[in-house]
Amino acid sequence: MITRRNFIVTTGLATTAVWARPSLAFCMRKKEIGLQLYTLRKELPKDVKGTLEKVAKAGYTTVETYGFSTKDQFWGLTPKELKKILDDNGLKALSGHYNLGSFLYDGNKDELIASIEAAKILESEFLTIPWIDEPFRRNIDDYKKIATRLNEAAVMCKKAGLKLAYHNHDFEFQKHDGTTGYEILLKETDKDLVYFELDLYWVIHSGNDPLKLFKENPGRFKIWHVKDKDKNSNDLNTEIGSGTIDFKSLFQEVKQSGMVHFFVEQENNFAKDSFESIKQSCDFISKNIL
Numbered sequence: 685m686i687t688r689r690n691f692i693v694t695t696g697l698a699t700t701a702v703w704a705r706p707s708l709a710f711c712m713r714k715k716e717i718g719l720q721l722y723t724l725r726k727e728l729p730k731d732v733k734g735t736l737e738k739v740a741k742a743g744y745t746t747v748e749t750y751g752f753s754t755k756d757q758f759w760g761l762t763p764k765e766l767k768k769i770l771d772d773n774g775l776k777a778l779s780g781h782y783n784l785g786s787f788l789y790d791g792n793k794d795e796l797i798a799s800i801e802a803a804k805i806l807e808s809e810f811l812t813i814p815w816i817d818e819p820f821r822r823n824i825d826d827y828k829k830i831a832t833r834l835n836e837a838a839v840m841c842k843k844a845g846l847k848l849a850y851h852n853h854d855f856e857f858q859k860h861d862g863t864t865g866y867e868i869l870l871k872e873t874d875k876d877l878v879y880f881e882l883d884l885y886w887v888i889h890s891g892n893d894p895l896k897l898f899k900e901n902p903g904r905f906k907i908w909h910v911k912d913k914d915k916n917s918n919d920l921n922t923e924i925g926s927g928t929i930d931f932k933s934l935f936q937e938v939k940q941s942g943m944v945h946f947f948v949e950q951e952n953n954f955a956k957d958s959f960e961s962i963k964q965s966c967d968f969i970s971k972n973i974l
Contacts (some may be wrong), residue, residue, distance in 0.1 A: 712816050718947040719744045724739070728751075728759055740774055743967065749780035782811055782812065810879070813851065817912050849880060849906060879942075895934070908949055910947065914926075923965045962967065
């Protein structure tokens, strides 16, 4: 949270600025920077406690988990054990990526029920689906089936006090008889129950414009993935502020998009120590965007 300074003197000016810039109002309410832990997928399985300590020291206050399975839980830790480590480091797992293939494709609810329980123990706000396997996203009917499953899962999440979100890559923007898979998911899901985690990098990588999506689907993108596109290689990531994506203009449209949380992610191309990398991204966002 950002504390207002010189409140009595500056109230009038601050109020004017907030109303003029809705996105700035968001930033003034909370300076919360999250990290998708998949960024540190090489480090976490080796040392969960030490890795999360370094995440907190880098300036992050929230995280998004990944990798949960009914067999290994979170890198060998139960949700309760992971929750304690997060608490000890002042971190909140506001969202988590849960691979629900058995439910999405076959309707088996066992994995979904286990994932919901894990997310509840972590006191998460969102349960996020990160991926659709290639054989199950080949045509319009496939995407309509996935949309139906998302609606079903969203109802179960709501009953458990959670929200359901769907995370994109670039394949959702491929055309199927003149429409994209992403358009189908947006149209065929309940806008009051199914939300979207917009990966800004993948949207831009696919040749689309996040601002256009915000305008056409206001309020649906409750979470963002913030990762930059390398200047020298179209397929690589880089530290936030070092690449080609204009995040400042995107953050000006926070209100229209509906975003309430965002997570930094870097999937590849670490030119330096990964912990130095995540700190550089956090510092840039803190100093230049929020």
